[in-house]
Structures are given as structure tokens and as C-alpha cells.
Amino acid sequence: MASWLLYCRAGFENECAAEIQGEALQRGISGYCKARGDNGYVVYTSHDPGADLFAVLRLEDLIFTRQWFAIDELLNDLPLADRLTPILRLLQQQSRQYAGFFIETPDTNTGKELQKLCRALARPLESQLEAGGLYRANADYRLHLCFLSTHAAYVGYAPLANSSIWLMGIPRLRAPRNAPSRSALKLEEGILRLMFEDEREQFLRSGMKAVDLGAAPGGWSWQLIQRHLFVIAVDNGPMQEELLDSGQLEHVREDGFRYQPKKTVDWMVCDIVDKPKKVTALMARWLVNGWCRYTIFNLKLPMKKRYQEVQECLTMLHDELAHAGINTTIRCKQLYHDREEVTVCVLATD
Numbered sequence: 477m478a479s480w481l482l483y484c485r486a487g488f489e490n491e492c493a494a495e496i497q498g499e500a501l502q503r504g505i506s507g508y509c510k511a512r513g514d515n516g517y518v519v520y521t522s523h524d525p526g527a528d529l530f531a532v533l534r535l536e537d538l539i540f541t542r543q544w545f546a547i548d549e550l551l552n553d554l555p556l557a558d559r560l561t562p563i564l565r566l567l568q569q570q571s572r573q574y575a576g577f578f579i580e581t582p583d584t585n586t587g588k589e590l591q592k593l594c595r596a597l598a599r600p601l602e603s604q605l606e607a608g609g610l611y612r613a614n615a616d617y618r619l620h621l622c623f624l625s626t627h628a629a630y631v632g633y634a635p636l637a638n639s640s641i642w643l644m645g646i647p648r649l650r651a652p653r654n655a656p657s658r659s660a661l662k663l664e665e666g667i668l669r670l671m672f673e674d675e676r677e678q679f680l681r682s683g684m685k686a687v688d689l690g691a692a693p694g695g696w697s698w699q700l701i702q703r704h705l706f707v708i709a710v711d712n713g714p715m716q717e718e719l720l721d722s723g724q725l726e727h728v729r730e731d732g733f734r735y736q737p738k739k740t741v742d743w744m745v746c747d748i749v750d751k752p753k754k755v756t757a758l759m760a761r762w763l764v765n766g767w768c769r770y771t772i773f774n775l776k777l778p779m780k781k782r783y784q785e786v787q788e789c790l791t792m793l794h795d796e797l798a799h800a801g802i803n804t805t806i807r808c809k810q811l812y813h814d815r816e817e818v819t820v821c822v823l824a825t826d
Contacts, residue, residue: 479521479547480529481622481630483645484540485810486516486584491783492540493518503532516582517622519547530638539786539808539818542645543580545620545634554627560597563621564604566631573612575636577601577619580644583812590623597621646812652698656716659695659747662813666772667699670807670821679770679823680705685741687768689732689758690748694719701725705743710735733758737767744768749776756789759822760796763804769824776817786818793822 484492493509496518500507507522522529535544549566579594579601581587605611605619618639622630642648647668652660667676682704688697692713700707701724708726709715719725728735732748744762748755752775762768778785790808797804805823 477521477523477525478527478529479519480544481547481620481632482518482520482538482541483516483543483580483582484518485542485812485814486514486582488540488782488810489513489515489518493520494783495538495540496520499533499537500527500529505529505532514584516584516587530635535638535640536807536809540783540810542583542810542812543634543640543642545618545622545632545639547630547632550628550630552628554629556626559627559629560600560604563601563629563631564608564610567605567610567619568608570633572617572633573610573615574605574617574619574633575611575613575615577605577621578643579621579623581623583644583646586625587623590626593626594621594623649813652702654718655695655698656693656719657695658813660699662747662774662811662819663696663699663745663772665811665813666809666819666821669809669811670772670819671823675823679742684743685739686743686745687735687737687741689735689744689746691715691727694725696745696747697725700743700745708737708741740766741768742770744771744773746771746773748774752776752778752785752789753792756793759820760793763797763802763822763824764800770822772819772821774814774817774819779816782816790820793820797822 482492489511493511497509505522505527507520509518509520511518551562579597581590616635617633618636620632620634647665649661649664680703684705686700686705687708689710691697691709692711692715694716697707697709697719701722706724708728710728710730710732712729715727755775759771759773775789803825805825808818808820810818
């Protein structure tokens with residue numbers, strides 16, 4: 477049977493499994509998932525051995541999956557003195573070459589304990605791939621090894637064109653030293669994960685105007701200012717003094733749900749903690765009324781039926797924009813720097 481491993485946030489295995497089963501079924505592929513709580517990954521197996529998820533589904537279409545790869549085999553009894561020999565023996569049986577490799581673990585405490593081992597194996601694996609003729613710089617695939625323990629690993633592959641460029645699907649971002657809060661990392665990751673490079677160049681230009689709803693103490697405003705945007709920060713709470721002194725920020729002490737801009741702005745961002753549908757309705761109102769052209773916002777999820785809640789919010793947003801005749805691209809992802817939430821990006825298209 478054809479199987480895939482999908483990395484997700486620990487505790488969101490059920491959402492990841494429900495999503496991949498539903499998305500695959502919509503594209504004519506039926507299958508089942510093996511998911512265990514808090515292990516940070518899901519294994520999806522198709523009933524059709526010839527199925528190819530990569531051909532019908534894009535990673536960016538999945539909300540709860542950070543990274544994925546097709547599984548060749550689970551090796552359970554790797555000798556501790558020489559783990560690579562059985563892995564290379566398996567790879568030699570495949571008619572495939574690789575442009576590179578990721579040695580990974582699930583994003584769990586157990587996985588973190590294995591990362592020293594993963595780093596130690598990187599150089600020997602690279603040498604053996606080259607010696608075995610398995611490496612080719614312009615190959616279409618990347619090799620993936622996912623270690624579950626010191627002696628067990630999934631071996632598989634992913635197309636470079638349909639997988640994350642980051643190990644485990646997690647961008648390694650440095651905590652900004654001068655930012656008011658670590659929430660600045662959420663917006664930075666959202667911009668990296670939910671916008672392509674050409675979109676960032678086109679839609680995040682120096683001098684653009686933005687509104688930050690629920691801004692205090694200013695993590696998201698700080699991120700926009702670093703990109704040379706002018707920001708109206710809307711919050712009854714205090715903002716970081718350095719932001720107020722930047723010359724790029726105006727602080728409006730008002731409730732984010734009541735504020736209306738005097739003129740259309742390019743961006744509106746929002747990290748308000750409230751019910752997902754209430755926030756979604758606010759985002760739709762801004763876009764339908766033409767108060768902003770683009771938006772990135774977070775939806776805080778309930779403890780139960782989280783995937784269902786996200787689906788309902790995205791459907792509501794899409795329907796309201798379509799009814800208003802507004803063409804948009806809507807992308808949604810649970811980011812590494814998110815917790816019980818997802819991040820949504822809406823870009824208006826002509």
C-alpha cells in the first residue's frame with residue numbers, strides 16, 4: 477500500500493488525520509490514518525497501491541500538515557553500531573536519486589532527544605549517498621529519514637516542488653531582540669509560509685499602510701515596521717515606547733472590533749483573542765467594505781471540533797467575499813509559532 481508521513485503539531489494528530497483523509501477523498505483517493513495523540517505525526521495509507529497524493533494535492537493546501545513525505549519502509553531494527561548500512565541497502569533497491577536529504581524527528585520531547593543523533597549521521601549519510609550514486613544535484617526528490625527512536629526510522633522521499641524547504645517543515649527563526657513580544661515570530665512565519673517570494677515583493681512594499689488590530693504591546697506592528705510599512709496600531713493597551721518613537725507608528729486607543737479606518741489601507745493584521753467566527757466576520761467586513769486589500773490574521777481554536785471550526789470559518793469568509801464579487805486567494809496554516817490557533821492570509825486578486 478502507498479503511505480505518507482505527515483508532520484503536525486503534537487496534540488493535533490486528529491485534525492491532521494481528518495484533513496488528509498477528507499482532502500484525499502475529494503480527489504478520488506480513499507484511505508485511512510494511523511494517529512496517536514501527542515506523537516507529532518500521522519501516517520496516511522491509501523487503499524490504492526498506485527495512488528499518488530503528490531500528484532493531486534499541494535502541501536500548501538493542507539492546514540495542519542507542516543511537512544510530508546512518501547514512505548518507502550519503516551526500519552525497526554537498525555543496529556546501533558551501523559544504522560546507515562540497512563538504510564543505504566533499502567535506498568539502492570529504489571530507482572531514485574536525490575538532490576538532498578533531511579534527517580528529522582517528530583517535534584516532540586522524544587524527538588528533541590534524538591536530534592543530536594540526526595546531526596551526527598548527516599555527514600556520513602552525505603558521503604555514502606554520493607559514493608552509492610544516489611546523489612544528483614538536479615534530481616527532483618529529497619530523501620527523508622524520520623527517526624522515532626535510536627533504532628527505528630521511516631525512510632521515504634518527497635518532491636522538491638511539493639514539500640517544505642525547511643527541516644520538519646519548521647522555519648528556524650531567530651527571536652527578535654528588540655521586538656515587544658515573541659508574537660512577532662508568528663507574523664514573520666506567516667509571511668514566509670503563506671506568501672510566495674514574488675508575492676512578498678509585490679504586496680509588502682516599503683511605504684505601504686497597515687492597521688494592526690489588537691496590537692499591544694506591538695509584536696506584529698514591530699514586524700511590519702521592520703519591513704518599512706507605516707502602521708496604525710489599534711488597542712486600548714500600551715504600546716512599546718520604541719515603536720512610538722519610530723516615526724512609522726500611530727497608536728489609536730480604541731476597540732479593534734469598532735475601529736474603522738478613514739482611508740483604505742494596504743494591510744490589516746489581527747491577533748485578537750476572541751471566538752473564531754467573530755474574528756472571521758470582522759475580517760470579512762474589512763475586505764468587503766474595501767477598508768484593506770490584504771490581511772493576515774489568527775483564529776484561536778476551541779478545544780473540540782477544531783478542524784470543523786476552521787472549515788466553517790474559511791467557508792464563511794470565502795462565501796462573503798464571493799458574494800461581494802471580490803476575488804481572493806485564501807491560505808491557512810497552523811504555524812510552528814502558533815499554539816491553539818491557525819493563521820490565515822487573504823490576498824485580493826484581479
